[in-house]
Structure formats: C-alpha cells, structure tokens
Amino acid sequence: MHHFRFENIWLLSHREKKARHVKFHPRKNLLRGRNHTGKTTLIRSLFETLGATPHGKLESWDDNAVCLLEFSVNGEHYFALHQDGRRALFDVESNLLISTSKFAEWSKRFCEVTEFNLVFSDKSESKVVPADPACFFLPFYVNQDGSWQSEWNTFDGIKRFSSPFGPILEYFTGVCPPEYYRARAQKSQDAKVLEEHRREYRLLERAIERFGRTIPLTGPKVSADNFVAEIAQLTKEVNELNAHQEKVRSVAVKEQELVSSLDHQIRMADEALAAYESDAKYLRAGGAAPLICPTCHAEHEKPFLDLLQFAEDARVLRELAARLREDSAEVRRRCQTAFSELNSLNENYLRISRLLDTRKGDLKFQDVVGSIGAEAAFAAFDSERKELQSAIDAAVLTVNALEQKMKDLRSPKRTKAILAEFRDFYVAGRIALQLRSVDPSRMKLTARPALSGSGGPRSILAYYAAIWRTAQGKTGTYDIPVVIDSPNQQAQDDINLPAVLQFIAKDLPADMQLIVGLETPTDYAFDREVHLEDKFAMLREDEWEAAQLTVEPLLEKMYSAMLSRPAR
Structure with missing residues (x-):
C-alpha cells in the first residue's frame, strides 16, 4: 500500500506582506474557526497546489498568493510550489524536478511521483487518457461546496473524463487495483509487439510467394x-x-x-x-x-x-x-x-x-548470379520465418499470461467480497450516525445516498466512511489523508452533531491522516489543533519573514527555470 501524507503548508501574500505556516500531524488534525476565518482557504490550498481545483470560489483572497506544500509519498518528501497556475516540484534537497504552467505536464509528473496509474477513456471513447490529481483526491475530500449532496461535485473539470467515478472508487478500494492497470499497460505494449511480428510474418509470406513466382529454384547449379x-x-x-x-x-x-x-x-x-x-x-x-x-x-x-x-x-x-x-x-x-x-x-x-551478359560457354554470368542469389534468398527467407514464428509464440504466451492476471485481479469472487465489506461498513456507519438501518445488498460503490433534511449529510458521511474503511482494508491500494470541511451541515441538532463529531474523531481508521475544519470547539481530542480567529485575516504579519526565507529561494528557482526555457 502507498502512503501519502500532508506535512507542512506555507501561504504568502506579497501584496499584504503576510504569511501563514501550518504543520500537520500524521494522524488527527483540527482546523477550528468561525466562518470567514480561513479554514476553507487553507484546505483548498492543499489541493490547488497539487493540481486539483475544488468546486466553488474564495472570497477576499489574494489570487496571486504563493503556496508551498510539503508532502510525502512512502516516506519520501517533496515540496510543491504554486502561484496563479504556475507550479514547481522539488525534492527534499530543494532540487527542482519540474517547473511548468501546463497542467498536463504537472499532472503527469504528479502521477509519476505517487505511482498513480489509473487511466480512462476520453469523452469520444477513442483513446485512453491518464487520470489527474483531482482523481487521486476525489474519494478522500469532503468539501462544503460540492461533496455533501447526492452528486460528485468536489473538484472542477473531473467530468471531462468518460464515467470517471466508478473506476476511481474501484481503483482505491481494490476492485481494480494498480496491479490491474500495470498489467493492462504491459499487455497493451506486448499486444502491439505481437501484432507487429504477425504483420511482418504476413509480409514475409507474401514476399516469398512473389519471389518464388519470379525466380524459381531451377536452373544451373554451378561453381562461381x-x-x-x-x-x-x-x-x-x-x-x-x-x-x-x-x-x-x-x-x-x-x-x-x-x-x-x-x-x-x-x-x-x-x-x-x-x-x-x-x-x-x-x-x-x-x-x-x-x-x-x-x-x-x-x-x-x-x-x-x-x-x-x-x-x-x-x-x-x-x-x-x-x-x-x-x-x-x-x-x-x-x-x-x-x-x-x-x-x-x-x-x-x-x-x-x-x-x-558475359558468357562462359553456354552460361551467362547473369544466370549464375541469379541461381546463387535465389538459393541464398530462399535460405534467408526460411531463417527469417523461423525467427518471427519464435517471437510470435513468445509474445502470445506473455499476452495470455497478462490477460489471466487481469482476470484474476478482477474476478467476480474478489469483487463480491470487496463490495460486501463496503456495504457492511456503510450499514455500521449509518447506525453510528443515528440513521435507520437499510438493506445494502444491491448497493454499488457509486451509489451516493440522496436523503433530504439533516439526515442527508450524515448518510453522505457514512457513505464516504465506508469507502475510506474499504480503502484502508486488505484489498486497499492507497493510504491518503481524509479531509472534511465541514461536518456541521444542514443544521445538525444538539443530538446529531455530537454523534457526527464522535464518529469522525473515534470511529474512522486510526492510522489514516485526518484533517477536519470545524466552526466550534469540541470535547473530542485531536492530535493537533489550529485556531483561526480573525475574519478575512488568516495570514499573519509575524509569520511573513520566516515564511519568506523558506519560500522565496524555491520561487526564484521556479521562475528562473521558466524564463530560461526556450519559447515554443
């Protein structure tokens, strides 16, 4: 299983000469503050820096602000820098790995670093396209503007893919794990090699047939x-x-x-x-x-x-x-x-x-050259035929083995077991969140609940939690931070809101990283709490100098690399 963690974030506004640095705990983090104190801004910056733009807009925020995010993948640390659509990635020694304003280039490098190999068909179903950072975070971010309803509206632009939500959930829950897509990619390459060998073989057979009609193996067999x-x-x-x-x-x-x-x-x-x-x-x-x-x-x-x-x-x-x-x-x-x-x-x-045309007795030199050449040609043809057939046989065995591996990874028995686990988690979540029990036997991974009233957000939370628990299970593929902003949706009363907070603080998997944005204090303990107190003033003057010393050298490297790149 791959482990992804948020480590540190620095936000800077050159216009205001203010900054903010937040360090995240590897387990439970609470961002607490009233409306307009910057919880959503800070949370959105985590994803926007990495190329995933959440749904909705920010109010009274410097669009030219700089964000530096430190994250880790399987213990290896990276720094992602973002300013107004321009991004750069650095290793732990601050060596520049990529600097670009093109989303496709950034998305490709992000997927390489995280080994995220999910692919989709495009809207026209004509070609295969790779997933992007929004797909990577989609099941693990519950935002205020698009996640608490019955449709997937968490990130902008994700619907450019053809039916993306099912494959994303199957990928992270293990129904179609990364090994499946690695086998699929390898099979595609080997199938192309096989087809090329077969095409060459067909061409060789036609060449032998035409050559045999033109220069038959008859005539003089003499010494040259x-x-x-x-x-x-x-x-x-x-x-x-x-x-x-x-x-x-x-x-x-x-x-x-x-x-x-x-x-x-x-x-x-x-x-x-x-x-x-x-x-x-x-x-x-x-x-x-x-x-x-x-x-x-x-x-x-x-x-x-x-x-x-x-x-x-x-x-x-x-x-x-x-x-x-x-x-x-x-x-x-x-x-x-x-x-x-x-x-x-x-x-x-x-x-x-x-x-x-030179003659030696009754023979012309042309006859001897033709006879010797024909014998050599047919011998070469036969040798080439044997080599191609051997290559075809080896490629067929490889493709068949990969097909079997893909079939095993997505066997009905395996899929049924994963869905049963997901459904059990959903039922348990509903009970913990004080919702009535339902029959989940026909429930699919993509079946987001559509309840109205205060029960709607709680059923959505139970649904997300079932995905998180399944992804953390034995068939899961990635351990990705869960971010919830904010659990107090649609006026939860004094009975249901404590149940929601208890469920988040105690019932979710203990090993995953959790970041929660909340308006009011809570009695439930979090490993790290960040208090945001001033409206429209999440950035602070007293953090400007230290943050600038950290961020400016990387910002200079990013722009130096962009300016030195030849125009295309």
Whole structure:
C-alpha cells in the first residue's frame, strides 16, 4: 500500500506582506474557526497546489498568493510550489524536478511521483487518457461546496473524463487495483509487439510467394570459380555506383531546398516592396490629410526626415530583392548540374548490365548470379520465418499470461467480497450516525445516498466512511489523508452533531491522516489543533519573514527555470 501524507503548508501574500505556516500531524488534525476565518482557504490550498481545483470560489483572497506544500509519498518528501497556475516540484534537497504552467505536464509528473496509474477513456471513447490529481483526491475530500449532496461535485473539470467515478472508487478500494492497470499497460505494449511480428510474418509470406513466382529454384547449379574476376569487378562497380549516387542525390536535395527557401524570401521581399511603394506614394501626395493614430486618434505631421527614412528602407529592400534573385539563379544552376550528374549515372548501370551478359560457354554470368542469389534468398527467407514464428509464440504466451492476471485481479469472487465489506461498513456507519438501518445488498460503490433534511449529510458521511474503511482494508491500494470541511451541515441538532463529531474523531481508521475544519470547539481530542480567529485575516504579519526565507529561494528557482526555457 502507498502512503501519502500532508506535512507542512506555507501561504504568502506579497501584496499584504503576510504569511501563514501550518504543520500537520500524521494522524488527527483540527482546523477550528468561525466562518470567514480561513479554514476553507487553507484546505483548498492543499489541493490547488497539487493540481486539483475544488468546486466553488474564495472570497477576499489574494489570487496571486504563493503556496508551498510539503508532502510525502512512502516516506519520501517533496515540496510543491504554486502561484496563479504556475507550479514547481522539488525534492527534499530543494532540487527542482519540474517547473511548468501546463497542467498536463504537472499532472503527469504528479502521477509519476505517487505511482498513480489509473487511466480512462476520453469523452469520444477513442483513446485512453491518464487520470489527474483531482482523481487521486476525489474519494478522500469532503468539501462544503460540492461533496455533501447526492452528486460528485468536489473538484472542477473531473467530468471531462468518460464515467470517471466508478473506476476511481474501484481503483482505491481494490476492485481494480494498480496491479490491474500495470498489467493492462504491459499487455497493451506486448499486444502491439505481437501484432507487429504477425504483420511482418504476413509480409514475409507474401514476399516469398512473389519471389518464388519470379525466380524459381531451377536452373544451373554451378561453381562461381570461373567468374571470380567478374564478381570482384561487379562488386566494385556496384559499391562505387551506390556511394556516388547517394552523394549526388544528397547535394541535389539540399540545392532544391535552398531554391525553395530563396523563392519564398523573394516573394516576401516583393510583397513588402509593393507595400512600401503604395505607402510612399501616399506620404508624398500633396495636400494629404495628416496621419491619424487608429488607437488614440492623435494627428501626426509628415516631416521630411520621416519621408527620407522611408525611402531609404525601400532602397535597402530593393537591393535585398535583387541579391536574392542573383543567389536564386546561382543555386538553380548548381541544382541543374546535380540532376545532370544523376542522369549520367545510367552509363554505370549499362556497364554492369554488360558485365552480367558475359558468357562462359553456354552460361551467362547473369544466370549464375541469379541461381546463387535465389538459393541464398530462399535460405534467408526460411531463417527469417523461423525467427518471427519464435517471437510470435513468445509474445502470445506473455499476452495470455497478462490477460489471466487481469482476470484474476478482477474476478467476480474478489469483487463480491470487496463490495460486501463496503456495504457492511456503510450499514455500521449509518447506525453510528443515528440513521435507520437499510438493506445494502444491491448497493454499488457509486451509489451516493440522496436523503433530504439533516439526515442527508450524515448518510453522505457514512457513505464516504465506508469507502475510506474499504480503502484502508486488505484489498486497499492507497493510504491518503481524509479531509472534511465541514461536518456541521444542514443544521445538525444538539443530538446529531455530537454523534457526527464522535464518529469522525473515534470511529474512522486510526492510522489514516485526518484533517477536519470545524466552526466550534469540541470535547473530542485531536492530535493537533489550529485556531483561526480573525475574519478575512488568516495570514499573519509575524509569520511573513520566516515564511519568506523558506519560500522565496524555491520561487526564484521556479521562475528562473521558466524564463530560461526556450519559447515554443
């Protein structure tokens, strides 16, 4: 099982010269504060920094604020930096791993670091696309704006995938674990190799058939000793011909490309010169109205110096056009020479043809070469056929083994056991949250409850908790922090709210990291509590200097890398 943990977060506003640093406990964390004190801002920053944008908007928040998040994957620490869509990732030694403003590049690197290999079909069902950070956190974040209802609205943009919620839940609960997707990816690669081998085999069979019709294995079976000198001469002639032909062909291709480039430059120069002539005629026209700026509508005179400079530009352009035409003529001449030389190579081919017509008694040299060549060709064909068949057999065995592994990982028996465990957890959660018992026998992983009134949020919480407990079980794949903001939904009364808080504080898996945003104090103990007291003032002046010393060096590295990257 992979373990992911939030370690530290720094938030900075250069506009306000304020900052906030929060260190997270590996177990239970409570962020306590009234409305507008920054709980949601701090929680949202955890996910936005890593490329998952929660549903909803923040009020009175500096959109250009910087967030640095330290997180760990299986004990290995990383730092993620985010400012207004630009992100960078650093290792524990502050070495830059990636700096980008492109979401796809960031998402790919995040999935590599976390080994998150879930894939979907796109909306058109035409290709396979990888999941992103929002998919990684979706089952483990309950936010105020989109998670407490009967639909999945936690993160923006996740519906760009085709039916993503089922595969996400199956991935984390173990119905379709990472091993399944690794086997699927490997099978896809091996299947392509197998198909390529089969395609080559079919081509080889057709080549053998055509070759057999053209050059049958009949004719003279003689020694080539009488033709040793002719063979040596033939070899020499062919090698010289090939070398010379390749050299001349390369020159001809380069000259053709240069001619095309010069023609394009000449056309551009001619078009620019035509525009200059038209503009110069207008500027010299007597009694013409002054020039008016199309933006600010200011009037500009046409002084003599401007006209003179304009004429000078036209003169330089004319000289350039003339030189380009001279260069083009010279290159065309060289190109024609190269093509003439290629045509002259036919004489070499005629000499080789005459050599093949050489006779020794009743046999021509052509006959001996053809007979020996046919025997060698058929032998080579047979050897190639055996090698391809061996490769095909090995690839078939590999693909079949991977198919069986995928079938075992998603067997009906395994799926049934995981669903039974999930349903039991859901029923137990409903009872603990003081909801009536239900029959879960037909309940699916994606079946979010749709109760109205105060029972709605509690049934949603029981549903999420069943997913978390299943993911933490023996078939689970990832241990990811659970973040709840905020459990007091739809006016829970003085009986139900304590039950909700007790369920969160005591009934959830003890080993997972928990971050809860709450408006009021609670009697239940958390390993670390952070109190947010001032409205619209979550950042503090007294933390600015220390946070700046931590964040600024990484921020400079991120922008230096972006500025040094060549424009594309």
